[in-house]
Amino acid sequence: MTSVVEAEAGRPVDLGRTAPRSRFTVGRTLRYVVLLLFVLVVLVPVYVLLVTSFKGPGDAAPTRAWNLPQVWTTANWETAWSTLAPAIARTVQMVVPAALISAFLGSLNGFVLSRWRFPGADLVFTLILFGMFIPYQAVMIPLNQLVLGLGVPSGVPSLILLHVVYGIPITTLIFRNYYMTVPQELIEAARVDGAGMLRTYAWIVLPISVPSFVVVLIWQFTSAWNDFLFAVFFSSSQNGPVTLALNNLANGALLQDYGVSMAGALFASLPTLLVYVLLGRYFMGGLMSGSVKG
Template identity: 70%
Template sequence: MSTSTVSASAAPLPSPAEPSPHRRGGVPWTLVLRLAAILAGVVVVLIPVYVLLVTSLKGPGDASAARAWALPREWSFENWAQAWQALSPSIWRSVQMVVPATVISAVLGCMNGFVLSRWRFPGADIVFTLILFGMFLPYQAVMIPLMQMLLGAGVPNGIPSLILLHVVFGIPITTLIFRNYFESVPHELIESATMDGAGMLRTFWSIALPLAIPGFVVVLIWQFTNAWNDFLFAVFFSSPANGPVTLALNNLANGALLANYGVSMAGALLASLPTLLVYILLSKYFLSGLMQGSVKG
């Protein structure tokens, strides 16, 4: 038997790892604290949802501020039926407004982001800065000029005006997101298309647009949520007869049905369901799209 074999067999076995002083029963106390903090945050966030839900299922005599935390004495969906009857026309108008406004602003932002990230024309940084200036412009400060411009241009009040406004005011944020996203795309892909003789439009359509799907997910969720939840533009540029669901919900809560809290709570849940479903179904893609556009490749 060789010396190396004897020394290897005589080598002491590794001792088991010492238990960490931060463990109690095999679980790190830092993990317990993180889980407790997350659970506390979830409870705080869900408290208003709980109150909304249980109140929406109470009858007129049962829905009151004194019994806000209590479960319904008798479970009823009558409040949901009344809320749907009052809000369904405005929900459909919101869909008619949000879908085109979201898609148009996303497409325009994608084109702007591609040009500003890949075509370094003279003054590109100045143009990009001026576009971003729209993100920091207080909407309240431009309501009167906007109203005069739309009236002078003959844009109909209601959904057409709201579509135009959400497209215009959505371009800055969509341009920023897509510009950052295209900056993370390897330059070799664009250069190879250029070497093959593709022009800017062909490169955008065949190379950049398919690569921008994660960016589109981020922008579509962002724009959909902002347009659906908007109330300021709805107050100035529409009426209860031709406005979105946020305006109808405000009239429902401040109208004759105010004494029936259940109808107002059911209406609030109905109005928030579309954005809630969008986040539940696409939140994974939203976060991954943000991360892909945050690091340069």
């Protein structure tokens, strides 16, 4: 029998209990070393990108990519900002409505396909998901003709339409999986109270859909912001997003200015980086919220 004594606070203490194991075991140390190596591999390009953005034209050369700047300068950042600022503003005008509209439509689709069953619901869901597996390159020419036939102006309006349409399959999938975890008793209680489909969605389902909306908005924001293929086909340097402007900035001169290109790349990637830093934990929580039933 293990011996028990009274501690100073009056609580019994089990003297037979073994001491806790050391936190720093060999296996855990190896895991930390491997994780540290992965972090270094990821951060090496970031280091080169950041250091080069502060180098002058003569200092920013491939042979000196690892060296610190001989003279630190912010001229590259000023040039990149003056060039990319209009495109960044157009990109914000494009990604915000595209993410919001596709998220709302995906939420409606997910609710209907998960809770309001109708004949052929599974077939409709399969056809919607089929849109996720169609390569953009395979339909770019007929898609261009369709947009022109609809009379949608090039630039921000056409890009909003395309990102909404191509975002519906993934948003529908995420919301449907999430709504499948909503207790059926909530839906039945709303029906008993006389609520129809739209009222049930607006007053019962929509308020508890915040985790999935966070996931979908982050996903759609990042996808639309980083898109380049649609930008090439459906916009120009005068009305296109930041990815197109960044490409023109990097390839627009005979003599490559690496410092300006690196500063421009940082400007272009900063919004998506901030979104993941600020909302990353909500993103993972939203993904896990629809991964289990109950």
